[in-house]
Amino acid sequence: MPSLTRVAAAERAALLTVESYDIELDLTGPAERFRSTSTVRFRAATPGAGTFVEVRPARLLGVRLNGADLDPAALDDNQYPLTGLAAENTLVVDAEMAYSNSGEGLHRFVDPADGETYLYAMSGMDNAQRIFACFDQPDLKAPVTLTVVAPPEWTVAGNGRHGTAPDSGRWVFAPTPPLATYVVTLVAGPYSVRRAEHDGIPLGLYCRRSLADHLDRDAEEILTVTRQCLDRLHRLFGVRYPFDKYDQAFVPEFNMGAMENPGLVTFRDEFLPRSAVTDAERERRANVIAHEMSHMWFGDLVTLRWWDDLWLNESFAEYFGTRVTAEATRFDRAWTTFALHRKAWGYAADQRPSTHPVAPAEVVDAAEALANLDGISYAKGASVLRQLVAWLGDDAFLAGLREYFAAHRFGNATLADLLAALATSSGRDLTGWAQVWLRQPRLNTVRTEVRLRDDGHYAEVALVQSAPPEHPVLRPHRIGVGLYDSDPAGTGLRLRDRIEVDLDPAVDGGRTVLDGLTGQPAARLLLPNDGDLTFAKVRLDAGSVAAVPAALPELADPLARALLWAEALDAVTDGERPVADLVALVVAALPAETEVAVVQDVLARARNLLDRYLDPEVRPAALEQLAGACARLLAVAPPGGSGQLAAARGWISATVDTARLTGWLAGKDVPDGLAVDAELRWAVLRRLAVLGAAGEPEIAAEQAADRSASGAEWAATCRAALPDPAAKEHAWRLLVGETSLSNRLLEATARGFWQPEQAGLTDSYVERYFAEMPAAARQRTPWVADRVAGLGYPRYAVSARTRELAAALLARDDLSPGLRRVVVDEDDDLRRALAARR
């Protein structure tokens, strides 16, 4: 399917004004297909001109333009040509459409728990055309009136309100305000529903019946967060929530975290967990709720004109999602999680060959936009906004946004529109700032340079900014510097002073001397970017690096600790310090870490570095040390708490003590307060499977006892992880050949396939990946193809040979853009791992 280009979209937008969509869907037919009739009313600026409408039917039944029947056979791939337009046009397209199992279009899912069928629509980025005929681009917004015919026992919801539930199974929804096609949605099935209200806005929560108990348990928390965030956003934006209700539906096999459909946000239903989760995971859910709600303004009320400005959606939603979570909910340390977890995603993406500006000047088509849903559009963009707020001041920033909402309400906007509003509100010219922060890719590194006098006082402290040689752009940064001393009482580390400075490379060439510190007694620890105002890698001075292992457990501020952990992880990722140093730091400091988000992140990233950067001969000893650190954390963590659960998961995935693992499954020697519940049982079984201590009989037995969708996914992961040639071959065939498997089961299989412990067994699949993945990718939708290609990449085959195979593949000219990007980036990660091993 050709991806709509920027040029074609601009031409069509210049010609057309869409006045309304009437969409009628009949969901009562046979299992594979549904009937879709869309009536589009639109004006053409140049009567007599032609254009096209997108539709991706299983069978096109009829096309009628201004009363004249057209030939369905004229459909060319996903575009139907429309010629001889009148000034006012009515187009009716009648089609049979296919349900999807890829999470795109109208996804159909049968719950293994009870056999019930659930549907939800996912229209982003350009999948609305899999549901109804439309002009599928973000700047042709129009009111949508949805009618759905469904089995009588089903519940249906759309973007707009509906009247009372009908007896006949015919659901008619109120016309919406103008919507972009990519946010048109519905859910349909025997969904379980809870209703509430806040500040005059009807609230609804939807989930599968088999998850209703989990929703009952969590509904109050979800609704509380929803109410707190609504109130806060109303205050910040000064503009009321612009749609007529706010439903949140937790849906199965959802690809993203959630999708910001106006009036009906869809979330992956893992956010209604059946087993114990950590508080960091509850925070994550709150953050996603706040993120999607922020989109009601950024993206839904004011929509990007074209995907160049994806950041106007995602960077703002990430920024305000985190801010509102921190300011209005009980998860007041959301910026700490952001500093360590989300920003690592942004830093990594910005250092890869595929990096791009936060706001690229030209995104050529929708396919490129999909690839740009990355750590740059989310985390870097949000960090850059945080930096902008530090620079402009919050009042000017918010005043500019209010102007922007007022000027473009229910319309579309661009970077230039936003900058104009902010320039008016702040009285500053943002052109130069936007040029280096939004239009240029890559990031700076800020190092502290310290010279001491003989008496231990500072002779000079400087912040030195650098940029990668291939992209030597220095930037203005407003940055904090924290000076930490040992508490005189010997009970910890306390902040002596935090200064804020402006680094201005135009003035000092990138080396800024902190004059105020000259002559002061040297701090035990000097932390650049304290407070995390800017987006830059940092490196501590040598004295501070040496102080970190002892200082971390004494430091009360979780954000400062997160920044120190981030610095340590990043220095090892860059090959500047050995993995052994990181393992030693984890052993010394992680058992004392009280912030569970930090524990989880450090464990996950340390584990990844250890698996890839260490030679096979030294890896087991390092893994044992990591498992030991988890065991100590497990011993000291309060029973039943998040820290205990995070430590248990870390220990399970790192240990080789199969006897103890097997004992846990039987309830033997389980730490007090730790529930070995459904999810933890599967985590144990996965580790046993990887180690060859459990096989198909144990997996089948566990799945028989757990008929849930999660159970099916875990079973797929465990099967793919077995150290058995037949199991690997079967899993591989699913990854490269199977199209009947859903998106989520494919991902689960890909997750299990490669294990660092099984290098010999999977060696031949390294070559097969590069030989077979291009054809496999072509038979899948872009999203699923890219996910399988990424999760299925031979990430532990750290060798020159793997890199040669990648280079040979990249030399071909028939790769999909998504596969090319996956291979380019994964290969760059292997380059780093290989360099670190040398």
Ligand SMILES: [Zn+2]
């Ligand atoms: Zn978003």
